[in-house]
Amino acid sequence: MTKIAIAGAGAMGSRIGSYIKQAGYDVTLIDTWPDHVQAINDKGLEIQTETDTYIVDIPAVLPTDVTGSFDLIIILTKSMHSEAMIHELKERDTIHQDTAILTMMNGLGHDERFAKIVPHEQVFLAVTMWTAGMRGPGQILLEGQGSIELQRADGQSDERTERINKIFNDAGLNAKISDNVFQSIWSKATLNSVLNPLCSILNKTIYEFGSYEYSRDMVTPVIDEIVTVAKTRGVTLDAHAMLEKIEAAYPKETQGLHYPSMHQDLYNGRYTEVDYLNGQISKYGREANIPTPNNDMLTHLIHQLEMKYVK
Amino acid sequence: MTKIAIAGAGAMGSRIGSYIKQAGYDVTLIDTWPDHVQAINDKGLEIQTETDTYIVDIPAVLPTDVTGSFDLIIILTKSMHSEAMIHELKERDTIHQDTAILTMMNGLGHDERFAKIVPHEQVFLAVTMWTAGMRGPGQILLEGQGSIELQRADGQSDERTERINKIFNDAGLNAKISDNVFQSIWSKATLNSVLNPLCSILNKTIYEFGSYEYSRDMVTPVIDEIVTVAKTRGVTLDAHAMLEKIEAAYPKETQGLHYPSMHQDLYNGRYTEVDYLNGQISKYGREANIPTPNNDMLTHLIHQLEMKYVK
Numbered sequence: 001m002t003k004i005a006i007a008g009a010g011a012m013g014s015r016i017g018s019y020i021k022q023a024g025y026d027v028t029l030i031d032t033w034p035d036h037v038q039a040i041n042d043k044g045l046e047i048q049t050e051t052d053t054y055i056v057d058i059p060a061v062l063p064t065d066v067t068g069s070f071d072l073i074i075i076l077t078k079s080m081h082s083e084a085m086i087h088e089l090k091e092r093d094t095i096h097q098d099t100a101i102l103t104m105m106n107g108l109g110h111d112e113r114f115a116k117i118v119p120h121e122q123v124f125l126a127v128t129m130w131t132a133g134m135r136g137p138g139q140i141l142l143e144g145q146g147s148i149e150l151q152r153a154d155g156q157s158d159e160r161t162e163r164i165n166k167i168f169n170d171a172g173l174n175a176k177i178s179d180n181v182f183q184s185i186w187s188k189a190t191l192n193s194v195l196n197p198l199c200s201i202l203n204k205t206i207y208e209f210g211s212y213e214y215s216r217d218m219v220t221p222v223i224d225e226i227v228t229v230a231k232t233r234g235v236t237l238d239a240h241a242m243l244e245k246i247e248a249a250y251p252k253e254t255q256g257l258h259y260p261s262m263h264q265d266l267y268n269g270r271y272t273e274v275d276y277l278n279g280q281i282s283k284y285g286r287e288a289n290i291p292t293p294n295n296d297m298l299t300h301l302i303h304q305l306e307m308k309y310v311k
Numbered sequence: 312m313t314k315i316a317i318a319g320a321g322a323m324g325s326r327i328g329s330y331i332k333q334a335g336y337d338v339t340l341i342d343t344w345p346d347h348v349q350a351i352n353d354k355g356l357e358i359q360t361e362t363d364t365y366i367v368d369i370p371a372v373l374p375t376d377v378t379g380s381f382d383l384i385i386i387l388t389k390s391m392h393s394e395a396m397i398h399e400l401k402e403r404d405t406i407h408q409d410t411a412i413l414t415m416m417n418g419l420g421h422d423e424r425f426a427k428i429v430p431h432e433q434v435f436l437a438v439t440m441w442t443a444g445m446r447g448p449g450q451i452l453l454e455g456q457g458s459i460e461l462q463r464a465d466g467q468s469d470e471r472t473e474r475i476n477k478i479f480n481d482a483g484l485n486a487k488i489s490d491n492v493f494q495s496i497w498s499k500a501t502l503n504s505v506l507n508p509l510c511s512i513l514n515k516t517i518y519e520f521g522s523y524e525y526s527r528d529m530v531t532p533v534i535d536e537i538v539t540v541a542k543t544r545g546v547t548l549d550a551h552a553m554l555e556k557i558e559a560a561y562p563k564e565t566q567g568l569h570y571p572s573m574h575q576d577l578y579n580g581r582y583t584e585v586d587y588l589n590g591q592i593s594k595y596g597r598e599a600n601i602p603t604p605n606n607d608m609l610t611h612l613i614h615q616l617e618m619k620y621v622k
């Protein structure tokens with residue numbers, strides 16, 4: 001039977017893990033937060049939905065206590081902790097020569113970083129529209145529906161891809177195998193690279209940001225840089241479609257009243273994932289000799305604010 | 312005898328006006344703040360220095376109460392109020408055909424805006440390193456020394472230039488006639504266009520801003536844009552010298568512990584002068600087909616914050 005680990009069992013990892021567990025698979029949650037691991041082991045994972053609260057029994061473990069190996073490891077840590085997580089899992093012999101390491105994190109460049117630690121053909125990429133919230137140790141809040149796209153990072157087709165896709169669909173996670181997952185990853189990263197830093201720098205909701213008469217003049221050059229850089233990486237993005245998606249988030253009826261996740265990280269005293277969004281775009285830009293002044297400036301402004309807010 | 316008006320008698324206007332008055336000239340302060348005008352007329356202008364407090368008797372008047380005409384009008388309002396002030400003074404016949412209208416405000420493009428209201432040959436430009444603080448209505452705080460450079464805005468030499476220069480030097484204001492006042496104006500505007508918006512957006516002191524490991528990477532592209540735009544306006548700036556001046560402001564022993572004036576405006580609920588700094592650079596850039604992404608972004612971020620903080 002396929003042995004599955006969720007490495008990084010925050011809100012999203014717990015959602016994905018609990019869905020797969022409920023579909024009858026062998027799932028282990030791996031997380032660095034001792035209280036969370038303890039609570040899940042003591043009382044099960046408590047899941048609150050819009051209509052219901054229920055418990056899923058699922059084993060949880062600290063990375064330093066992991067034993068045995070896995071056939072599928074889904075990486076859902078914060079981006080900056082993912083490499084340390086894989087190093088730890090590798091040292092503890094949890095990765096065998098067929099283990100699929102699937103990153104489902106936001107941001108760009110994860111596959112390249114992972115391929116420096118494990119063979120490239122073991123790395124899989126996924127992008128998801130599922131969301132989740134954390135209520136406390138062992139307690140998550142689930143709203144809405146989502147989907148998953150996945151592909152092997154080197155673009156090859158693979159029997160494992162089919163197997164992972166089946167697991168996700170058995171779990172009701174609405175998955176499909178993509179022949180260009182980078183397209184979706186970059187598309188999501190574009191949205192995140194615009195509203196995340198801008199709303200964080202300004203300490204504004206998405207609606208408040210969009211209420212500025214010239215918000216389009218702010219957003220468009222950031223998008224244009226990303227579209228240009230994406231092209232050097234073989235990814236074609238539609239700048240107009242990106243703009244439309246961003247502007248569709250402004251109304252109070254959609255996501256307008258929310259602060260993006262980066263805002264929550266920053267003002268709760270945590271480092272942000274800006275280096276995996278705007279910062280990674282700047283890096284790719286430098287490699288391709290393409291200037292990315294907007295993404296550079298946004299990255300620096302967020303790092304300046306991290307100096308101020310991260311405890 | 313030369314009749315002199317200070318239009319905009321805030322801290323700086325009051326300093327300049329009181330110095331000239333004490334040198335024996337006929338000076339009138341013009342200001343839109345009724346309490347300030349009233350206090351000066353009732354009790355004189357109270358000046359506190361590092362060592363002394365004294366009163367200067369000097370007439371003050373609201374713009375709508377001005378009578379008679381002036382030979383020299385020194386404009387020291389906030390940038391965004393200067394055109395309304397000149398319109399008012401013009402309508403009230405205080406400007407005759409020889410009146411020198413001298414702007415000593417921070418920022419770029421004032422001469423062009425003024426030359427749309429009064430003949431170009433009546434417009435004079437000055438840049439000053441004098442500073443001043445306001446303690447309350449009719450009360451100012453004076454520290455440090457300064458200097459003034461001046462020139463007729465169209466570059467022509469003029470007997471009035473000599474006369475204004477003499478007035479300033481009689482008043483101990485350490486003035487000189489420049490043959491390239493734009494150089495000094497742009498140089499000062501460069502410093503203001505870097506630290507003013509960045510420290511305001513980040514809500515950081517100059518020292519805190521400079522403490523970021525990559526502050527030079529943030530500052531350099533903003534300077535480079537200004538240097539490139541300045542060149543299209545016939546002004547040659549030294550990017551390296553600009554960088555050195557900015558970095559010289561970081562230490563706690565120099566200006567490090569201060570917030571720039573734009574920060575004070577913003578967080579005290581007032582509109583900033585960003586449109587006359589970064590915003591004007593962006594405008595000149597558009598006219599010359601030179602991209603100014605950094606100055607554009609900084610301008611927009613400040614306007615977004617004005618939406619949040621200006622009452």
